Amino acid sequence: xxxxxxxxxxxxxxxxxxxxxxxxxxxxxxxxxxxxxxxxxxxxxxxxxxxxxxxxxxxxxxxxxxxxxxxxxxxxxxxxxxxxxxxxxxxxxxxxxxxxxxxxxxxxxxxxxxxxxxxxxxxxxxxxxxxxxxxxxxxxxxxxxxxxxxxxxxxxxxxxxxxxxxxxxxxxxxxxxxxxxxxxxxxxxxxxxxxxxxxxxxxxxxxxxxxxxxxxxxxxxxxxxxxxx
Numbered sequence: 001x002x003x004x005x006x007x008x009x010x011x012x013x014x015x016x017x018x019x020x021x022x023x024x025x026x027x028x029x030x031x032x033x034x035x036x037x038x039x040x041x042x043x044x045x046x047x048x049x050x051x052x053x054x055x056x057x058x059x060x061x062x063x064x065x066x067x068x069x070x071x072x073x074x075x076x077x078x079x080x081x082x083x084x085x086x087x088x089x090x091x092x093x094x095x096x097x098x099x100x101x102x103x104x105x106x107x108x109x110x111x112x113x114x115x116x117x118x119x120x121x122x123x124x125x126x127x128x129x130x131x132x133x134x135x136x137x138x139x140x141x142x143x144x145x146x147x148x149x150x151x152x153x154x155x156x157x158x159x160x161x162x163x164x165x166x167x168x169x170x171x172x173x174x175x176x177x178x179x180x181x182x183x184x185x186x187x188x189x190x191x192x193x194x195x196x197x198x199x200x201x202x203x204x205x206x207x208x209x210x211x212x213x214x215x216x217x218x219x220x221x222x223x224x225x226x227x228x229x
Contacts, residue, residue, distance in 0.1 A: 020199060020202055039199065047200060048199060048201045048204060050204065051201060053211075059226055063224045064219075074090055074091050076089045077089070088167055091171055092171045095172060097175070097199060097200075099168075099171055100198040106155065107172055107179070108151060111169045113152065136157065179191070212224065
């Protein structure tokens with residue numbers, strides 16, 4: 001409630017975590033058919049669901065039989081300062097979907113600040129530079145409030161410094177790049193047409209996880225990691 005005026009009224013943040021259940025139950029004024037919200041009749045939604053279902057299933061089947069190709073690699077490690085700093089990067093379908101639902105300014109801010117915090121970690125490990133986190137947060141907030149052209153959102157600094165943000169930077173960058181391209185060439189109309197696909201990526205991400213959790217439980221398979229958060 002303390003931040004409602006700033007986030008909901010002034011900045012109109014989109015809250016992507018809420019958009020998925022709203023789309024599933026249908027927004028006010030939308031006509032249901034056979035008890036289903038209109039989004040479930042969109043082919044783009046099911047195309048989005050199918051992508052993680054297929055590739056996560058390949059990854060899961062590879063654990064049962066290594067002869068089955070694993071599919072797209074989902075995890076990399078970047079090493080800096082002669083191994084002193086190791087940053088895990090992952091490609092995450094849900095992260096890509098949520099990133100597409102964010103405003104372009106916020107998604108841009110998150111992946112940029114994530115990259116800057118990695119640079120800070122490297123500097124701390126190699127040069128012994130002191131961290132200026134509180135001062136940097138203050139400067140970003142003041143710049144955002146006073147400079148209309150300032151691209152970084154104040155929320156990006158605390159979010160970018162979180163460990164899991166480093167892992168979704170690739171997904172957030174791809175979502176941001178895709179969205180600005182869609183808006184540039186197709187405008188809001190094309191964005192609305194492609195939005196169900198990215199909702200489908202989120203649904204497919206967790207449906208695949210739940211599906212293989214049940215299968216692995218019956219088969220006695222352990223440590224069959226499809227994704228990392």
